[in-house]
Amino acid sequence: MLFDRLKRFAVLLDCPELAPPPVFSSGESVAGRVLLELSGEARLGALHVHALGCAKVHWSESRSAGSSTAYTQSYSDQVDFLSHRETLLAPPDHGGVTVLQAGRHEFPFTFQLPDTLATSFEGKHGSVRYWVKAKLHRPWCSVKRAKKEFTVIEPIDINTPALLAPQAGAKEKLARVWYGSRGQVSVSAKIDRKGYTPGEVIPIFAEIDNCTTRSVVPKAAIIQTQTFIARGTRKQKKSVVASMAGDSIAAGKREVWHGRALKIPPVGPSILQCRIIHVEYALKVCVDIPGTSKLLLELPLVIGTIPLHPFGSRTSSVSSQYSVNLDWIRMGITDQPEAPPDYSTVVSGEELIENLSPPRQDEPSGIVEGPFFAYIQEFRFRPPPLYSEVDPNPPSDNSIRPRCMTC
Template sequence: MIFDKVKKFLVVIDCPENDNPPVFSSGDTVTGKVLLDLVTETRLESLKLHAEGYAKVQWTESRSAGSSTAYTQNYSDQVEYLNLRETLLHTDNGTLSVLTAGKHEFPFTFQLPENLVTSFEGKHGCVRYWIKAKLHRPWATVKKTKKEFTVIEPIDINTPDLLAPQAGTKEKTAHAWYCNLGQVTVTAKIDRKGYTPGEVIPIFAEIDNCTSRAVVPKAAIIQSQTFIARGTLKQKKSVVATLAGDSVPAGKREAWHGRALKIPPLGPSIIQCRIIRVEYALKMCVEIPGSSKLLLELPLVIGTIPLHPFGSRTSSVGSQYSVNLEWLRMTIPEQPEPPPEYSSVVSEEEDQNSLAPPRHASMGCILEGPFYAYIQEFRNRPPPLYSEVDPNPPVTEIRPRCMTC
């Protein structure tokens, strides 16, 4: 009777947040252990650990030549991002390792390299990371176990490029058969390029309908998955969020003053991979009955690090500062009037009186000593700062009180 002596064999990755699967980024340290539970005493040759990460694309295209001849073309490519190998248990001088029955743990640790790509699952490609353990035993097949983990590369939207407003204008002359219906113009603007899932995009738009028919404006978030292999592109586009506007009658104009479009849970943008790209765009669409649609796209980047609280405040303060600056330019004269001369405010007699020491009967003997010389050092001091109030008013002479009165 043949039975397996291994009761349990699996890879466990340490993760403080108990994510399933665990989530890491470039440069993070991955720790964990391989759990082995044996039914009886077992001889082992080695226990090896292999961490892998790949971006892969693959699709098939069938083409026909004539009515009966057809051929199939395969497209595939692969980029390796992670390839780490480690031996957790090995034999010395060809001798086998003997493990007793029961549970055994083999810890491991390694550091992820830089410049990884976010995990992704698409129609024609994927980006995956996993840790695989292999148990080698004499006269037995290799036993394998695998544990996947997720990599999310941080995208901080608090950068000048992603905080820059996005705007555009598109116009179209509508035709129905050979009839000219008129022109439709759409102008749209959003306050920045970078957003995170769960945020709301306020859309400012203006639809000018100069046609003879009513048109319907709409907005949507478009996800574009691009797969590249052997110089050929395969693209898949999908609508992930929509917003419908009111109908604009013929010859009328409609304005959107911050119409809200909420971003659903989405994977972040992937723009650093050679064979897979995930991009987003805000598309304004104006449906014209009997004619093709008018389309306007504004680029979007879905990030992972949300907008800092001071980011919006900084932009609002900056805009407020520019407005205030314009107001100051209109109100403040180009050449402000200089303050008056010191001599025109304080007369020469007042200046002399303010610098002269006070005369008091009880201080007569003191003023002839060093204290008077100390005051004399400041006779040639510079004039005080300009002020409407004289800081040194003239000293009035104090009359001695008559004791007999």
């Protein structure tokens, strides 16, 4: 029987066997072969290969239909990116079988990826996967199947004007208790660009004013938001992928971060173009205020795959510039990360209160109230003194003509 003579049936892609899963991007060609190893003469029918790629989402929610009645509502959707079929071994015209001798037989195949794809992804309620499947038909035997997965990384070049633009914001919050106000807390933050790649360090420039009567603690975190969409309904999962805490700020004091470093771990790139799955990132700076909700400031991030060019070159190819750590493909983000804090410790849904308390009057005159961007170290460019034709400090000798500032 063929079952006894088939020693190996596998799909191989053109890459070293010990290397990580092969990585491709849209528009590239994928080449490989189907391997058959036979211990003796065998009679075969047809051999087909099918390349597939799709995004799938699925989740269920329990809903109440009354005081004692409940039901489960399921949501599912799928988007196909790739479907390529090819026959590698066809039966003879008369409908017979093909006889192969013992030994190793290879059947090569190649196909081109479409121009628009989504990056490979594994999430809690959905995934984006790509694979090549082979089917071997045999007389009087069940169909034999083999499968090989591969990874697709859609290039995101952070060397674009939109991703090189600085991101900044400011927020204020009035800390209240039931008997009245306890003072105002404000935070301003800035990062030098919107796009980063895994392994980079984000320098955070921030200023936190604590005008309350108690100490507050500033924190910063990188948040990943997975959004799954099906039948007009959205399901989200948020995870803290990196975090840091600043020093406690005493009552009536001000804290300034001069480029406080927060490193990006091995995470997957942003997915923004898929209809049913989005993966987005944000840098969130928050202040823990005792007795009330947190003050939260969010700055958008895009995690790319092509790192920053040190000399502004835009001519390098994706294959030569792609340096993202592929550990994220294997490790992923756990549902409850051990090192970072819970998401609830850095996120607050409180809206900004419009009735703000007046600025404190006991601050040194050299510190300007409001956003910190005018006097943070990176932007301390003061204007030159006003031009004047008259020397502001003339010499005491009246016989000497006043000096001209232009001389």
